[in-house]
Amino acid sequence: MDGTCLRVRRVFNNNALLVVSGDAERVVVGRGIGFGRRAGDLIQSDPSSRQYVEVSPDRIDFFEHLDQLGPRASEAISHAVDLAADVLGELHPSVYLLLADHLVFAVRRLSEGEIITNPLLSEIRGAFPEEFNAAILAVQYLNTHLEVEVPLDEAAFIALHLNAARRGVTVKQPLQQANELAAIVAEAQRLIGQPQKVDGELIGHLARLAGRLHRGEFRANAAQRSIIRDLPKEAALAERILTRILGSLDPKAQGEVAYLAVFLHGWHNTPSHD
Numbered sequence: 267m268d269g270t271c272l273r274v275r276r277v278f279n280n281n282a283l284l285v286v287s288g289d290a291e292r293v294v295v296g297r298g299i300g301f302g303r304r305a306g307d308l309i310q311s312d313p314s315s316r317q318y319v320e321v322s323p324d325r326i327d328f329f330e331h332l333d334q335l336g337p338r339a340s341e342a343i344s345h346a347v348d349l350a351a352d353v354l355g356e357l358h359p360s361v362y363l364l365l366a367d368h369l370v371f372a373v374r375r376l377s378e379g380e381i382i383t384n385p386l387l388s389e390i391r392g393a394f395p396e397e398f399n400a401a402i403l404a405v406q407y408l409n410t411h412l413e414v415e416v417p418l419d420e421a422a423f424i425a426l427h428l429n430a431a432r433r434g435v436t437v438k439q440p441l442q443q444a445n446e447l448a449a450i451v452a453e454a455q456r457l458i459g460q461p462q463k464v465d466g467e468l469i470g471h472l473a474r475l476a477g478r479l480h481r482g483e484f485r486a487n488a489a490q491r492s493i494i495r496d497l498p499k500e501a502a503l504a505e506r507i508l509t510r511i512l513g514s515l516d517p518k519a520q521g522e523v524a525y526l527a528v529f530l531h532g533w534h535n536t537p538s539h540d
Contacts, residue, residue, distance in 0.1 A: 274307040279344035281362035285309070295362040297351060335373060342411040343369045346404040350428055353400040361431035368427060369408070376414040384419035389447040390426060392469035393477075394440060397425040397432065447473050453510045457503050458534070471529055476511050479522065487521035493528060494520075500527040500534070 272294065276284040280301045283294045294309075303309070335343075343366050350365075351357050372382060384390070391398045401424035405416045429440040450472055478485075487493070494501040504526035509515045515523075 271308050271310060274303050274305055274309065276305060277303050279340055279366070281344055281347065282366065283309075293363055296359040297348070297362065335370060339373060339412055342408055343373070345411075346407045349407055350397075350400040350404045350424070353403060354396065354428060354432055357428070357431040358434045361427060364437075365424065365427040365431070368423065372416070372420055372423070373408070373412060373414055376416065382417055382420050382423075384422040386441075386444045386448055387419050387422045388466060388469050389444045389451065389473070390422040390440075392466065392473035393444055393447050394425050394429045395470070397428040398422065400428055401425040447476060450476060450507070450510055454503075454507050457506055458530075468533060471533075472507070475522070475526065479508070479511055479519070484516070484518040485521050485525060487524040490520050490524035493524040497527045497531050500530040503527070503530055 270287055272285040272287050272292075274283050275286050275291065277300045278284065278293075281295060281297055281299060283300045283303060285292055285294050299309075344362075346369065347362055347365050351361075375382065398421060401421040402418075404424055405418070405421045408414075408416045426437050426440045426444070430437045433439070447469070451469055454468065454472060501523055504523045505515055507526065508519050508523060512519065
């Protein structure tokens with residue numbers, strides 16, 4: 267499509283256009299690509315800076331439901347995605363279609379009285395804190411511009427889309443990470459034996475630890491022998507948690523065992539956890 271002239275058939279919002287190239291319809295997505303455009307306008311394709319997504323049967327529902335929501339809701343969804351992009355920086359341009367698609371169905375479900383829940387809310391918030399904070403801004407914007415109340419659980423779904431767009435992968439990959447973290451947390455919960463104390467602090471710590479270990483970033487700890495000697499229970503728990511993360515305990519991970527043991531000792535003896 268390099269150098270091809272595209273005729274605008276429909277402007278969805280500032281970030282998405284329906285265009286015609288020859289006999290084929292495509293959705294062109296990219297930040298600001300629809301600003302000031304009108305049906306019938308000609309635009310020059312630029313593959314280096316635009317993402318072209320061909321219309322497929324599964325997108326027809328998106329267009330129909332977008333019409334049903336009306337221009338006010340469509341614009342609110344577009345601006346909500348823009349807000350997230352402002353916080354996170356460069357995102358894969360497909361997010362302007364895929365996340366909008368997701369939000370269209372979420373808003374429709376909420377308007378019909380459905381309750382949206384996300385069982386991985388805590389894990390997603392712990393694994394992707396920057397994306398989750400950006401998602402909260404998007405949710406707050408929607409809640410001030412729409413006639414439905416978008417719950418915090420939906421911010422977790424949005425965060426998955428944002429992380430995928432940030433990394434240029436499908437949503438399945440961050441979702442898999444969140445599920446893996448949930449399994450690690452469940453194992454830690456079983457080992458600790460105090461499920462009421464499994465909170466955001468522990469989840470966030472384990473999320474950062476798992477990410478670091480999977481990247482092969484093992485920290486040395488000069489005090490590891492003393493820590494393991496003085497905190498044997500916590501060290502044993504730490505070893506089992508690291509084994510759950512890695513599959514087997516790497517000899518290079520002894521420093522991480524010591525760090526985690528100290529964290530578990532302090533966390534376990536904290537009177538309350540919000």
